Amino acid sequence: MSARTLLKSLLVYQAWANDELLEKLAGLDPHDNEMKRLAALRLMNHIHVVSRIFAARVTGADHGYASDNTEETLEPAELRAAMAESDRWYLDYIETVSKQRLAQPVAFTFTDGDKGCMTRQEMLTHVVLHGGYHRGEIGRMLGADRGLAALGYLCRPSAPGRAVASPARQARAARRMIRQLLECEQ
Secondary structure, eight states: OOHHHHHHHHHHHHHHHHHHHHHHHHTSOTTTTHHHHHHHHHHHHHHHHHHHHHHHHHHTOOOOOSSSSOSSOOOHHHHHHHHHHHHHHHHHHHHHOOHHHHHSEEEEEOTTSOEEEEEHHHHHHHHHHHHHHHHHHHHHHHHHHHTOOSSGGGSOOSOTTOOOOOHHHHHHHHHHHHHHHHHHHO
């Protein structure tokens, strides 16, 4: 499997997972467990901001963010629309970017002033893994109160007949994907 094919499948999954989780967050009572709901929205907003920052970096544009989150937090419907647009951008980008361009290193400055350099492929991988990490964090945070499995509904596309993998199987699949990404770089 090529790096582009793998990244595309991960970006498709990311778009699905972002939309699914934001749909769940929109359905939560804003007054019931208000602090956890706000924390979950702040984390989703952070995922969105970091995604936009890296979208600017892969294209060489200025992202305009002073931090990896914003002062204000969008409501779930607004955030869902913004993240869907961003996820669509990534899916369009992976369709058009060349293999050579994916492999090119790009120097940049983090929002805290530190310098960084990653290939575009590494940046796309970072965006996907970063979002997955924080969605898992949200799942664990809300799962205890809502009866949601920490990863259950986040790891299963709504496609009929698609089985839910055990946490051990999910971990093996994640390790396999990372190995494949590393092999693609060699």
